[in-house]
Amino acid sequence: MPAVQGAPIVPEQDEVVVRERARAIPEAAVARLAVYLRVLSGMVDQGVTTISSEELSAAAGVNSAKLRKDLSYVGSYGTRGVGYDVEVLVSHIERILGLTRKHSVAVVGIGNLGHALANYGGFQSRGFPVAALFDVDEDLTGVPVGGIPVNHIDDITAVCVEREVSIGVIATPPQAAQAVCDRLVSAGVQCILNFAPVVLQVPDDVEVRKVDLAVEMQILSFHVARRADEASAEQAANDLINGVGVDRVVIRP
Amino acid sequence: MPAVQGAPIVPEQDEVVVRERARAIPEAAVARLAVYLRVLSGMVDQGVTTISSEELSAAAGVNSAKLRKDLSYVGSYGTRGVGYDVEVLVSHIERILGLTRKHSVAVVGIGNLGHALANYGGFQSRGFPVAALFDVDEDLTGVPVGGIPVNHIDDITAVCVEREVSIGVIATPPQAAQAVCDRLVSAGVQCILNFAPVVLQVPDDVEVRKVDLAVEMQILSFHVARRADEASAEQAANDLINGVGVDRVVIRP
């Protein structure tokens, strides 16, 4: 039996188990790698050629142990006693994140947000060209937004296949989102970024990420409230014990 | 010594330790509570009065154990054998998330994205009225966007104080973001939602959440790449063992 990689896993009958090529990288680490990449790109522009884990972690807003652990998932490309070569690191992170391929983006729903996304330079510049725009509104069909003419949503499959769209962005009203998602999926799009405040149902082989602005606001709101509660609890407790031989009250989290 | 709440923590000298009033709620749970709230609001509109953990969890895209655990942080407001009263649950989650207070929002940077945010109805409707807009461009000063006249950024402190802004949204180019953030902080804003692709430095008492669209794209890209790797590895392995008495190869994650 050909042992493709020395895998000490017990194979079931008539199966060979191959350990996944790329070491599994924790989801949380992937998100941070993208941030490191951005910071490193800035370093390249500033002419920095070498950087230590301490410096890079500070610039990325994490601690250095976490940074080194994250980079260790990518591989060992640092020099002990010195640090990392910025360009080497950039190219390895890009490889891990799959940025050597081009990823064309389609934006569906050309309202306020869709307009903003179509015009947003950050996609283009970071390797995610917006290749197609869609809307139900027939008055918009053919109208150029950010240099790209809007297509009618009924043409979504043909256009996505032709322009090799690999990422779909949903910027429609919530009622339309699931239907749009279904159409994107049947057009072969396997990655979706969803701005509509709904939970999308998709097959297992489709990856969805969501950005819900109201949820972000509510999380911030929670923290305001918590801080206010703590402050008032501390205040109340201090009032309560006033002159009872205790100097101060501390709130432990 | 007045034991405000039976806290079994060893107090340091001249200190009384008060256990935090609201049980600490995991960060991850807070994000999901906001989602449950949205789903529940939809239920109210549909006239649903009671819902089981199974139904609600399905609608929110999580499993029911997680849902029940999350709700247990809010309190025990379900009826065993029956489920939850939708309205009761809504009001308790709103209380926990601090949505009983009004949270006025200021958007800084009235470019593409700022425009979209100023016009976005989702904030208003979910209790986060946009109360102020700012930009450096003097040509924009006084121009109404989404019904609100833009103020010049130099007036940020006065306007934020006057309109009781509690959440600042940064939608400026990356170069300007840190300076804007500093101004918001000195205007007393303690919550910031940052759309600029930079890591903001803030004091400990300020809460920042970030939305980086390119990072989201790159995370999606990573998953495409991983899937492609797996598929090709599986393919290669299958080719390799062709006709060696093994039926199929399985990739274990």
Add this chain to the structure above:
DNA sequence: CTCTGTGAATGCATTCACAGCA
């Protein structure tokens, strides 16, 4: 002697599984 890379330890979050209430 400096700074990376990484096992081991700790701390969170998720899931399990069942006691207990309606």
Add this chain to the structure above:
DNA sequence: TGCTGTGAATGCATTCACAGAG
């Protein structure tokens, strides 16, 4: 009996701390 609420168990992620390369 049906479904919630929750300790206990499991599984991830983060942090520690130090061996070892340069």
